[in-house]
Amino acid sequence: MVRILFFILLVLALALGFAWLADRPGELSLIWQGQLIEMSLMRAATILISLFAAILIVAWLIRTLWLSPHTVTRYFRARKRDRGYQALSTGLIAAGAGDAALARKMAGRTRGLISADQEPLIHLLEAQTALIEGKYDDARKKFELMADDPETRELGLRGLYLEAKRLGANEAARQYAERAAEKAPHLSWATLATLDQRSQAGQWDEAIRLLDQSRTANVLDKKEANRKKAVLLTARATGKLEADPKAARDDALAALKLDDRLVPAALTAAKALFREDNLRKGASVLEKVWKQDPHPELARLYVRARGGDSAVDRLKRAKRLETLRGNNAVSLATVAEAALEARELALARSKAEAAARLAPSESIFLLIADIEEADTGDEGRIRHWMAQALRSPRDPAWTADGVTSPTWLPVSPVSGRLDAFEWKEPPSPLAGTTEEGRVSVDEAIRSLPPVAPEHPVAVREAPATPKAEENGPVLEAERPIPTPTAITVPERKETAAPPSKSEGTAAEDEEAAPFFGRPPDDPGVRDGAVEDGNKASFRLF
Template sequence: MMIRLLVFAVIVLALGYGFSWLADRPGELSLVWGGELYETKLIVAASLLIAIVAAVMVGWWLLRTIWTSPQSVTRYFRARKRDRGYQALSTGLIAAGAGNALFARKMAARSRGLIRVDQEPLIHLLEAQAALIEGKHDEAREKFELMANDPETRELGLRGLYLEAKRLGATEAAQQYAEKAADKAPYLRWAAEATLEHRSQAGRWDDAIRLLDQQRAARVIDKDEADRLRAVLLTARANDRLEADPAGARDDALHALRLEADFIPAVLTAAKALFREDKVRKASGILEEAWKTNPHPEVGRAYVRARSGDSVIDRLKRAERLETLRPNNVESLQVAARAALDAGDYSKARDKAEAAARIEPRESAFLLLADIEDADTGDQGRIRHWMAQALKAPRDPAWMADGMISDKWLPISPVTGKLDAFEWKAPFGQIEGPVEDGTVVSVDAALRTLPPVHAEATPNALISIEPSPAKPRQTGEQNGVETAAKPADAPKKDPKPFFGGLPDDPGVRQADTPPEPKNRLRLF
């Protein structure tokens, strides 16, 4: 509108300037026509010429208007009818959104009478929504199928069919609808996500990565999210290729690390692939870099057991190397304590395990102390004491997805099928730290209540108790049975007669014969 006003103003100014120019330059115009001489002033001739042109234009407009008036009248009434139809369609869609099925049906019928269905396919949508509100799902599916066959409403119809299939539990049909929609329009987020999860569940990692690239090109997802999902898919493909193609698994895992530098599953997969190629130094370097930024227990175990032929002393040295990279860290101390336990250095193992428990008293630290006690002293009382502390302590972090705990990372959730659902975190419902008078006790309190080593512990016992001379006893172990020794000067008893009892029958005992001492089996 503004441009038209400017053009009109320019034309008016040009005409005014032209007339003023002619007025400043007077002259006469002579015209001989039919033997007659016509003379007039130049400005009058210009004005007459402009008037003739204007009259011709106005006459042509009147003639054209009269000639096209029937079509104009028809278009007017058609447009008015179409406007009424669109108004009814809009009102019906609002009613369907509000849940008023009766009014939505009424508006749908009115729209059909005012607008042709082939010209406005949204009428099918209104009727489908009304059918869904009334619970007529078969009719709604028919409408969605009609929309799916129309190029203009194909995406809308496929989404409706997908939701109906999901409602009925027809997973295979829902996946087919999502696949079809994703192939035709990869920019549809719902279709791309459903197809991506389906291809991931089926192990079609190449197709999933290709679809993800299409989404990124269409700018459906941002760069950070696309990089994260691509790292997950590459790691999953690397895990599948680890046995048959270690080189390909290595390339996929390293590519995933370039996208997500601190992605622990990719770190572990890359290290495993390099170990299979006998590239221990490079794999160790990757594990060390990951340990510096994120000390993960799986990274520590992979690093300590990098070389299968290492002795327990070599593994202890590698564990201490990790401890120097991240000192005063609970994971570093636990890895070193476990390696010291395997090497038989119980004192060092106990010190590091207690230090880890002081930093973060949790289940694994107390279980490790119980293992050390079992290997060192074998005292069941002390073992049970640490096991009791483990029962009261918060649980360790684990791979969790949708409330399920897994012993290893998985690319998709087994519960919902969601991609990248697993997180390394503590299970839900755990106590948030130690309290002295509550469920969890501190390490210092546990050490104060730790029972002393029993006298009958293993040879590695820290405390030994000598037998009292007042009551000499001789302990003999035969087949695990502990019996009390009899005095040397005790009279030798006559053998008891056999009265024919069963093997488990104690036989007949004389009334004046004292009962024999019972043998006690060692349970622990």
């Protein structure tokens, strides 16, 4: 572009010069060797410029002829180099696609066309080809050569790091990552690998320092860096909680400033504040996080923040959490547990059933079973809810890489990855489990077996048939269904379903089908349901 512009300007200057001479005519006289030479000024200028152009053309021809051998050599060299780069490109594509034969062929062709000193990518192609062919020792040697070369140092260190991780040599991998992070702090893989390894070793101070350096170098974005630093501060605070509650409190509060939804940081900060007898501030920390993300561990710590509280006081604190985040399954379950401890069974049952309607889970049905045991004590109804718990989704837990932990951990014990644990439903231990057979809570409540009477019931059975008496005692499954003629049930003071609702015709019993599609396997033991004189004898053999 610059040359074209220069040429246009030159032509314009010549045109302007000739136009200026044409407007100012003149004669040029020259005496040379006794001869007088006269011509116009325009003709003289034209001859001078033509002579100058001829000299330039002759000089260009002489230079071209003089440099022609070098030009021809350079042409063939460039052609050879282009063929080599074409082979190198084809080889790298083949190596990426997993074609070991073509990659090896292109690597040999590239070696013959391009010198490895001129193009370091040849080492990469050979290393990748060796990895595809399973020649890991050759690949490691190539990576070591690249690590010694300043141009390919980072590439070689990454290859050595990946090979060390593949072999399980964590110490060697740590050294390679640290070397790469020291030479090139802008490499995200080196920074993250070093950060994970220092976190695995519990070197929280060094990990935080390295993370700050990576934030300065813009290796991580602000949100990710803040999250990781909050996790590191929480881990350090958890380690200091027993020995130095004040330092643990400062670290945990600093972590909450970086990530206000980090539940472990809120738990650690609240525990440290409770140990300093600062109950109000600790409760405010838990309430702030609870409003954003209700968590069972937050509720458990909040309700039992003060050791000397009675069950009624704990129920009041649970109701306080429900007012902060209403219509939530965790809030309702928290109130139900506290109400069960305070023996307010009606409130506990209503809250537990409401929580089960919002988010059915294993723990909520077990809680309803506990409420049933405390309220009615009916074994059939208790087993009904326990069976429903077996069919319900598992409760969320701290899960990372398919492993669950009873408490939050900053690093995964499987992969060593920082901030790997999440509060979610763990994987099912039974392969192929589905949601078939699960019913709604309302249907489960409708299919409950009737409440067993707490007092003895007098039942008079019809006499056995002669055929049954001739064959001797029979199993109870073969015995005819007794026909009750007189039933006397004392009045119950507690709130329960009246016996008349459960005593109907066979058609009414079929309409209220249990949640399994049939009556429970074991409806429970009914005390005194049969008189002593009418007890059935069993023939086992």
